[in-house]
Amino acid sequence: MPLLDLVREAVAGGVDAIYLRDACGSIDELALTTRTLRAEIGDEVVLVVNGGPQAAMATGSGLHLRERDMSPIAARDVLGPRVAIGRSVHTPEGAAAAAGADYILAGHVYPSPSKPGLLPLGTAGLSSIVAVSPCPVIAIGGITPDRVAEVIRAGARGVAVIGAIAEAGDPRAAAAALRVAVDRALQHHQEEASMSSEISVGSDASAIEIVVNGKLVSVVAGVTVHDFLTGKRMTDAMAIVERNGEIVPRGDYSETLLRAGDHLEVVHAVGGG
Numbered sequence: 001m002p003l004l005d006l007v008r009e010a011v012a013g014g015v016d017a018i019y020l021r022d023a024c025g026s027i028d029e030l031a032l033t034t035r036t037l038r039a040e041i042g043d044e045v046v047l048v049v050n051g052g053p054q055a056a057m058a059t060g061s062g063l064h065l066r067e068r069d070m071s072p073i074a075a076r077d078v079l080g081p082r083v084a085i086g087r088s089v090h091t092p093e094g095a096a097a098a099a100g101a102d103y104i105l106a107g108h109v110y111p112s113p114s115k116p117g118l119l120p121l122g123t124a125g126l127s128s129i130v131a132v133s134p135c136p137v138i139a140i141g142g143i144t145p146d147r148v149a150e151v152i153r154a155g156a157r158g159v160a161v162i163g164a165i166a167e168a169g170d171p172r173a174a175a176a177a178l179r180v181a182v183d184r185a186l187q188h189h190q191e192e193a194s195m196s197s198e199i200s201v202g203s204d205a206s207a208i209e210i211v212v213n214g215k216l217v218s219v220v221a222g223v224t225v226h227d228f229l230t231g232k233r234m235t236d237a238m239a240i241v242e243r244n245g246e247i248v249p250r251g252d253y254s255e256t257l258l259r260a261g262d263h264l265e266v267v268h269a270v271g272g273g
Contacts, residue, residue, distance in 0.1 A: 010165050013174065016045055017046035052069070065088070095132050102136075124154075136235060138159060139159050158235045190227060210261065211264065226254040
């Protein structure tokens with residue numbers, strides 16, 4: 001299926017981020033492709049590319065780094081705080097060195113046709129990466145809808161796939177099945193976390209009011225920026241959050257508690273140059 005048609009179907013099925021990997025084309029060709037895709041899918045879907053900061057700036061997209069590429073901190077120095085930056089990792093050591101990234105892509109978790117003969121991480125390996133990661137972890141490699149709950153329990157906050165959608169007879173239906181599985185697993189995780197929070201904070205778990213994009217919203221006391229985004233079907237890497245006039249670093253979303261009277265501005269992170 002042509003790339004534009006595939007992306008259109010995947011987004012219609014619920015995909016909220018696209019990683020455009022183009023190791024051979026020029027930056028000009030990549031920029032043309034991303035402009036075409038952006039015109040088709042709009043600004044609500046996060047788009048990231050590889051090829052270094054120059055590629056991200058030329059395409060107005062986020063940047064995804066391979067493990068052998070420059071460090072996320074070095075990329076951040078060039079691109080600034082508002083551009084989504086991710087990194088592929090395969091070991092806990094790689095994850096621990098990913099400071100400055102908004103998310104990491106950890107894999108391959110299960111046996112994958114794209115990684116023939118290589119030992120998969122398994123959910124135990126994924127958990128070891130999550131334990132040391134400075135940012136949210138996205139699981140990749142052999143992910144199917146019936147495996148989504150396992151990787152979310154292991155600590156992943158989203159999934160990425162290639163063949164599960166690109167090679168499906170009906171890419172839209174395949175994307176929709178994954179979307180449903182991810183939403184259910186994240187909702188279950190959030191409910192468990194909320195229950196744990198209520199038990200630990202006791203009477204402090206009452207509702208509080210905050211202002212989000214100019215509107216008054218009630219949330220449970222003790223929730224974090226990460227919890228709030230999850231409830232809105234957004235991953236940390238998808239959003240830029242300003243709290244009381246200051247941008248919250250994505251790596252701090254899970255530790256930043258929302259308090260009564262907070263004013264949040266939440267926008268989709270669609271990159272920039």
